Amino acid sequence: MKPLFAVMPALSFSVVIGFGASTVAMAAGVSFQENTLPSSTSLPNISPTNSALANRGAYVARTADCMACHRDDYSGGVPIETPIGNIYSTNITPSTRYGIGNYTEAYFKKALRKGRAPNHQLYPTMPYPSYHGMTDEDISALFAYFQTVAIVDKPPEKTTHLPFPLNIRSLMLAWNVINVPSTENRSGLTETQQRGEYLVNNLEHCGTCHTPRNLTQGLDKDRYLSGAPLGKWFAPNITPDNDTGIGLWSEMDIVTYLRTGTLNKRAYAGGPMAEAVAHSTRYLTDEDLIAMADYLKVVPAIKTDDYLIPVNVSRLPQPVSNSITYDLLEQKDYLAHAKTNIANSSNNSGLNSNSPKDLYLIHCASCHGVDGYAQPDARYASIVGLSSIRRVKPDALIGVIAFGAKGAFNTAPKMPGFSKDLSPRQIASITNHVRVTFGGLPSSDVSAADVTRVIKEKS
Known part of the structure; x- marks a missing residue:
């Protein structure tokens, strides 16, 4: 049931919370090793003229x-x-x-x-x-x-x-x-x-x-x-x-x-x-x-039915090259060649029956990279291993592909939604490809009916 009066669009760990490392040992409250805390951002609304x-x-x-x-x-x-x-x-x-x-x-x-x-x-x-x-x-x-x-x-x-x-x-x-x-x-x-x-x-x-x-x-x-x-x-x-x-x-x-x-x-x-x-x-x-x-870490633990499928690290892709992870420009020729092959294949067969990988390369790889590692320095999101693609319920991932997403900072590119441009079958194909290729899952069976249901529920 959707909340009647919720919600201030504020705190939600989004759709991407995932598996973590073992808990750091704590004594007398919490303490971390030196130089491990990420730098904080200074408050822009502090003024020396104010009290x-x-x-x-x-x-x-x-x-x-x-x-x-x-x-x-x-x-x-x-x-x-x-x-x-x-x-x-x-x-x-x-x-x-x-x-x-x-x-x-x-x-x-x-x-x-x-x-x-x-x-x-x-x-x-x-x-x-x-x-x-x-x-x-x-x-x-x-x-x-x-x-x-x-x-x-x-x-x-x-x-x-x-x-x-x-x-x-x-x-x-x-x-x-x-x-x-x-x-x-x-x-x-x-x-x-x-x-x-x-x-x-x-x-x-x-x-x-x-x-x-x-x-x-x-x-x-x-x-x-x-x-x-x-x-x-x-x-x-x-x-x-x-x-x-x-x-x-x-x-x-x-x-x-x-x-x-x-x-x-x-x-x-x-x-x-x-x-x-x-x-x-x-x-x-x-x-x-x-x-x-x-x-x-001390609130009562509650188990739900939307569990995370454990990651199989051996199934996760490796970067195509050491530099391609950080420079999407290097992938332009690769993507251009792939898209040409896809277009030629479709023309020769007389059908627009792109494979799941083809659909990913056409619609997703220019931002997330051919290997899923994207360009983090430019705030394009790496999607390799993310928990949002490893949940037993694929609804969250379907929603992101269908409706898009905004990054955490103004400088982060906004991901477009594809619900108007791609069919439910195509979105299902991309969803399955991402879950298997970049989530390390052995299989994924998201259907066009699943996509249609999610879009209807969230529209």
């Missing part, structure tokens, strides 16, 4: 992932997909006419914790069920920061218009009684894990995307972080289950993924998770990422 409180609030805004929904300038208008229609984010700049310029700190706190604006109730696409647990100190800092952002004195290009009776916002008051707060604090955690719990459950609100919904469309706490549908995406299981979650990821793996959006031959952040990395997690301090990783 220390406001600059602290700039960091809180990053940890709360405000930009993913409200845009880089906080002007709003971002569509948030729900089964009942799009809900559009609002202007949260200090504009007195169109934004939150008239908010007092008390009203600001009420909006964050209870979803209550001065004149109306908010929909839970604003993740106040998670923000309910924010500390007074973080709310005060965030409020101080929003007084310093540039005013955008105009309304969002689009605003929310839901049909009756869903447009009666006061109905949310009854919903809140059942579903707020969305999580409860656990006992027995270390100080580091407590900080991680606060970040995962409240500020970063990971459960908003990764937790299935109950009958009232609140978070199903019994299946916390075990994966949930997310529009055209699926936010996978991020509990420490070895077969279906991230149990085989080390804390270092989690930190690296949240910082960079990628793990070699394992994971690549796309879609909503790409937005989360780009706007939020890459800016977090080492200590906060370590805290999140430490907490995610």
Whole structure:
């Protein structure tokens, strides 16, 4: 069942979470070897002219992932997909006419914790069920920061218009009684894990995307972080289950993924998770990422039916050459020759019966490389070994091929979708080729009917 009011397109480990290395040994919280942490990115919205409180609030805004929904300038208008229609984010700049310029700190706190604006109730696409647990100190800092952002004195290009009776916002008051707060604090955690719990459950609100919904469309706490549908995406299981979650990821793996959006031959952040990395997690301090990783390793493990097929490393392709991995230009002649042969073969047979490999070379190899290793330095994604192509359910991979994907950073090329250009049979052929050739699977039997079903469900 798709969530009724989810989801702020923020935290989803995308469709690419995969197998990990053995857990790094931890003592007294967590610690890593020197020089192993990926470099953090400095906050662009810190200003020496602002108060220390406001600059602290700039960091809180990053940890709360405000930009993913409200845009880089906080002007709003971002569509948030729900089964009942799009809900559009609002202007949260200090504009007195169109934004939150008239908010007092008390009203600001009420909006964050209870979803209550001065004149109306908010929909839970604003993740106040998670923000309910924010500390007074973080709310005060965030409020101080929003007084310093540039005013955008105009309304969002689009605003929310839901049909009756869903447009009666006061109905949310009854919903809140059942579903707020969305999580409860656990006992027995270390100080580091407590900080991680606060970040995962409240500020970063990971459960908003990764937790299935109950009958009232609140978070199903019994299946916390075990994966949930997310529009055209699926936010996978991020509990420490070895077969279906991230149990085989080390804390270092989690930190690296949240910082960079990628793990070699394992994971690549796309879609909503790409937005989360780009706007939020890459800016977090080492200590906060370590805290999140430490907490995610101790949440209750939940096994689902969408398990990962173990990778057979011996079946994974080797780079065509040492340099071709990094220079797609070297592959131009190879691809041109292959496409000529494909065209000649089709013309001679009088049929357009391209093989799965032909379809991959024609439509995918110019970005992902003839060997699947792409050009990471130019942010073209290597797809060799990714878990999204090794899940027993191929829906996530089908969705990416059909609808495309956005990378974690603005400089990353956006993958186009092929649902309009290729038939379900052709998409199924590419899916099977990718799973076998680059996922190391012994076989794959995705059918045109599978593709048709996924496209229908996610359109």
